[in-house]
Amino acid sequence: MRVDLFDFDLPPENIALRPASPRDSARLLVAAGASGVDDRIVRDLPSLLRAGDMLVFNDTRVIPAQLEGRRGEARIGATLHKRLGLRHWQAFLRNAKRVRDGDRIDFGAGVTAIAGARDAEGGVTLDFEGEEPVEILLERAGTMPLPPYIASKRPTDEQDRSDYQTMFAREDGAVAAPTAALHFTPELMDAIAAAGVLTQTLTLHVGAGTFLPVKAEDTQDHRMHAEWGRIDAEAADRMNAARAAGGRVIAVGTTSLRLLESAAGEDGVIRPFADETRIFITPGYRFRAVDGLMTNFHLPKSTLFMLVSALMGRERMQGIYAHAIAQGYRFYSYGDSSLLLPHE
Incomplete structure (x- = not known):
C-alpha cells in the first residue's frame, strides 16, 4: 500500500509535552465496532470492559540511553x-x-x-x-531518551525519569516507553481487579527504531526494526485460558500487541516466545491473538498508525483521528489514549 494513504494533518498544539496528572485522568477515546466514538477518561476503563477480559501490559523498563x-x-x-x-x-x-x-x-x-x-x-x-x-x-x-517530537521542543529533566516510566516497569532494556501503560495507577488497577478484569505482563524491549520515519513510498519496501521480546509458558497459558473462557485479550500498547501476534500461531494459540520480532502489521493482516487495543495517538505515516488501521480499517481510523484532533485530544507519548475494539 502507498505510505501516503496513512498521512493526516496534526496541529502542533495537539502534541503533548507533559503527561496528564494524575495519570488516569487522561482522556480516552473509545471506538467500538464499525462506527461511532465515545469520549471518556482512562479512569472509566473498568466500566468499559467485561469480567473475564484480560489486559496485557509490557513490563519493560526504559534505561537512560x-x-x-x-x-x-x-x-x-x-x-x-x-x-x-x-x-x-x-x-x-x-x-x-x-x-x-x-x-x-x-x-x-x-x-x-x-x-x-x-x-x-x-x-x-x-x-x-x-x-x-x-x-x-x-x-x-x-538521560531519558524522549521522543524527538518532545525533545525538540523542551529539554529533558529529572521529572521525565519518573514520567517516562510505567508502573509495570521491571525488566531493563527499553529505550522508549510502552506509552499506553503510562496512564495506569495503583488505584485504577484496583478498580480493574474489582471489575473482574484479568491482567498479564510480558516483555518487549522497545527500540529507538520505533521513532524512525518510514522512508519508502510503499509499505512493502519498508524494513521494520527488530525488537527483542519474551512470553513465558505460564503467561501464554493464562492468556489462552482467558480467551477460551470467552474473555477478550486486549493489548495495552502496540508493543504488547506486536509481541502477542509474533507468538501466536495460525490457530490463534499464543505460544512461549523469546526472540527478536520484526513483525510489520498493515491493513489486510489477520489478527490471531488480540481482540482489542488500548493505545495512544500515533504519528502520520508511521508504522503504528498503519497497525491501528489494520485493526480498525484505514478509513475508520482516519475518522477516529479527525475526531480526536477536532476535540483537542493530546497526541503521542505523553498524550491521551484510545480503546479500539473492532468487533463490538
Whole structure:
C-alpha cells in the first residue's frame, strides 16, 4: 500500500509535552465496532470492559540511553537502541560523520566508548570501556531518551525519569516507553481487579527504531526494526485460558500487541516466545491473538498508525483521528489514549 494513504494533518498544539496528572485522568477515546466514538477518561476503563477480559501490559523498563559526548572537538550524541553483548551496543549517533571506526567518544562522568563499524540499520556499534555494567554507566551519564517530537521542543529533566516510566516497569532494556501503560495507577488497577478484569505482563524491549520515519513510498519496501521480546509458558497459558473462557485479550500498547501476534500461531494459540520480532502489521493482516487495543495517538505515516488501521480499517481510523484532533485530544507519548475494539 502507498505510505501516503496513512498521512493526516496534526496541529502542533495537539502534541503533548507533559503527561496528564494524575495519570488516569487522561482522556480516552473509545471506538467500538464499525462506527461511532465515545469520549471518556482512562479512569472509566473498568466500566468499559467485561469480567473475564484480560489486559496485557509490557513490563519493560526504559534505561537512560541518551548520551552526549565529544570526539575531540566534535559534539556527538548517542542513543543506544540494541544490546549486542555485556558492554557492546548498537547506537544511533548525531553528527555521525565526525566519527570513524576506532574513535573514542567521551560521554563525561568517566564514561567512554570506542566506535565500531556502521550497521545495517544506520547506526554505529559502541564498545564501552571499563568494568562497570553499562546500566550503571547510563545511570551516571545518561538521560531519558524522549521522543524527538518532545525533545525538540523542551529539554529533558529529572521529572521525565519518573514520567517516562510505567508502573509495570521491571525488566531493563527499553529505550522508549510502552506509552499506553503510562496512564495506569495503583488505584485504577484496583478498580480493574474489582471489575473482574484479568491482567498479564510480558516483555518487549522497545527500540529507538520505533521513532524512525518510514522512508519508502510503499509499505512493502519498508524494513521494520527488530525488537527483542519474551512470553513465558505460564503467561501464554493464562492468556489462552482467558480467551477460551470467552474473555477478550486486549493489548495495552502496540508493543504488547506486536509481541502477542509474533507468538501466536495460525490457530490463534499464543505460544512461549523469546526472540527478536520484526513483525510489520498493515491493513489486510489477520489478527490471531488480540481482540482489542488500548493505545495512544500515533504519528502520520508511521508504522503504528498503519497497525491501528489494520485493526480498525484505514478509513475508520482516519475518522477516529479527525475526531480526536477536532476535540483537542493530546497526541503521542505523553498524550491521551484510545480503546479500539473492532468487533463490538
